Amino acid sequence: QVQLVESGGGLVQPGGSLRLSCKVSGRTFRQHNMAWFRQAPGKEREFVAALSWNGYSTYYSGSVKGRFTVFREDADNIVYVQMNSLKPEDAAVYYCASPERTYGAMEDMPRYYDYWGQGTQVTVSS
Numbered sequence: 001q002v003q004l005v006e007s008g009g010g011l012v013q014p015g016g017s018l019r020l021s022c023k024v025s026g027r028t029f030r031q032h033n034m035a036w037f038r039q040a041p042g043k044e045r046e047f048v049a050a051l052s053w054n055g056y057s058t059y060y061s062g063s064v065k066g067r068f069t070v071f072r073e074d075a076d077n078i079v080y081v082q083m084n085s086l087k088p089e090d091a092a093v094y095y096c097a098s099p100e101r102t103y104g105a106m107e108d109m110p111r112y113y114d115y116w117g118q119g120t121q122v123t124v125s126s
Contacts, residue, residue, distance in 0.1 A: 002026040002115045004096050009120030016086050016124075022079045022096030022117055029077040030054065031102040036070060036081045037110060038092035038122075047108035048094070049081055059106045064090070086124045093119040 008020040022034070035050040049070040050059040058070050069082040079096060097113035107113070 002098070004098065004115055004117035006094065006096050006117040006120040009094060009122045011123045011125065012086055013126050014086060014088060014124055017082070017084045018086065018122060020081045020083065020094055020096075020120060020122070024077045024079065024098065027098075028102075029072075030074060032098045033104065033106050034070075034072065034079045035097045035106070035108075035113060036079075036094060037097060037113075038090075038094045039119075040092040043092075045095070045110050047110075050106035050108065051079060052106055053103050057106065059108065061108070083122070086122075088124045091122055091124045093121050095119045 003025045005023045012018050031053055033050060033053050036048040037045050038048050039045040047061050048064055049068055051070045055072055067085045072079045096117045098115045099112055100114040
């Protein structure tokens, strides 16, 4: 059974940093792309960042590029997103996701992802 469990959300001031974690279990970690999405109240779920199955490639939305970094720790089957220079508009519930298929290209649409975590809340406010 594939499980994705996020953690690390919280309240941070504008300009601050947070690191979110996504623990993956129930599958071979290094065969699947991973992605982070976020959803703010009243808005659609939007793509944030993706990491390729081999860990060599990343893909970011324009709104976070240069501020967020996605990476993984293979030994612990954890994918992270380091979020710096946070803005109030970054506030949302953040989800990690992974597709059923192995390998392949990174995607930025939710419909390509089959497994989702429960989400972790990020609040950016002074």
